[in-house]
Amino acid sequence: MRRSLPLGLLATIAILTVALVPGAAQEDHAVTIQSMDVRENLYVISGGGGHTAALITEDHGVVIVDTKLAGWGQSIIDTMALITEEPITTIINTHTHGDHVGGNADFPVAVEIIAHENTAARMEETEAITGQAHAQADRTYADRLTLFEGRDQIDLYHFGAGHTDGDTIVVFPALRTIHMGDLFAFLGPPYIDVNNGGSGVAYPDTLEAIVAAFDDVERVIPGHIPPPPGSPIYGSSACRPSCSGWSGWQEVVNYAQFNRDFLDSVRASHTAGRSVTEAIAALDLWSRYPAYGQNRADANVEAIYDELDR
Numbered sequence: 001m002r003r004s005l006p007l008g009l010l011a012t013i014a015i016l017t018v019a020l021v022p023g024a025a026q027e028d029h030a031v032t033i034q035s036m037d038v039r040e041n042l043y044v045i046s047g048g049g050g051h052t053a054a055l056i057t058e059d060h061g062v063v064i065v066d067t068k069l070a071g072w073g074q075s076i077i078d079t080m081a082l083i084t085e086e087p088i089t090t091i092i093n094t095h096t097h098g099d100h101v102g103g104n105a106d107f108p109v110a111v112e113i114i115a116h117e118n119t120a121a122r123m124e125e126t127e128a129i130t131g132q133a134h135a136q137a138d139r140t141y142a143d144r145l146t147l148f149e150g151r152d153q154i155d156l157y158h159f160g161a162g163h164t165d166g167d168t169i170v171v172f173p174a175l176r177t178i179h180m181g182d183l184f185a186f187l188g189p190p191y192i193d194v195n196n197g198g199s200g201v202a203y204p205d206t207l208e209a210i211v212a213a214f215d216d217v218e219r220v221i222p223g224h225i226p227p228p229p230g231s232p233i234y235g236s237s238a239c240r241p242s243c244s245g246w247s248g249w250q251e252v253v254n255y256a257q258f259n260r261d262f263l264d265s266v267r268a269s270h271t272a273g274r275s276v277t278e279a280i281a282a283l284d285l286w287s288r289y290p291a292y293g294q295n296r297a298d299a300n301v302e303a304i305y306d307e308l309d310r
């Protein structure tokens, strides 16, 4: 029997900012916990790095997706302790960046850490946790890994390079919810971490493979995008119809198309012999994607040129 707060109380803390003050050094480690769906015990904890997802399973304790910056793991532990007595059993790291794995070190040694095999190798060199054996991956996979069954089922997928070469998306099939990690982190050109195997040429392929693989995802947890204005909850029934689509599945579909359009434009410029500067000027995407920022457009054109020249 799961021990957790009564549903009514959970509903009242659908959004709850937790300012935890265990010591002076951590007094600004405030996080916000939001229910994805109070009936299903899936939460998003924001602040201190990438979005953390927390699923309170029926039979396997609490599963955490990403652990924020170094020093923020305890905030996750303390926040979950407010709403369940179930122990945290499992961490899934979506990729190697320090704002997603840094908190690993704060969790008990018994917690199993799971990551894609490329990410596991890169985590050993990730500054936030390097040399900390208990913060490293205990279990890896190559293409797909399924944890648990029934309502507890969690599917991990790797569809190829993009943000890094070890990106995992995490699907909660019974909840029709997906955590995209930093493959879908911001609205605009993505951060392509070429030093960690990221690829601007593969990026649209990877997103299109994700779009093609699922047809019933309702809710999306992006790596960093804040919830829609006026709603604490990503694409849930609580904000329909006004914000359906925002950070919902259609937003991922649009994002795949944006990255395809971006690559097509850069590739055409490359083929035409344009300089990087000319290729940047030739990008004609922004009227079609008015909500998208243009940060990193220049850097991504350069990164894609480098890849095409190789």
Ligand SMILES: [Zn+2]
Binding pocket: 095, 097, 100, 163, 182
């Ligand atoms: Zn990242």
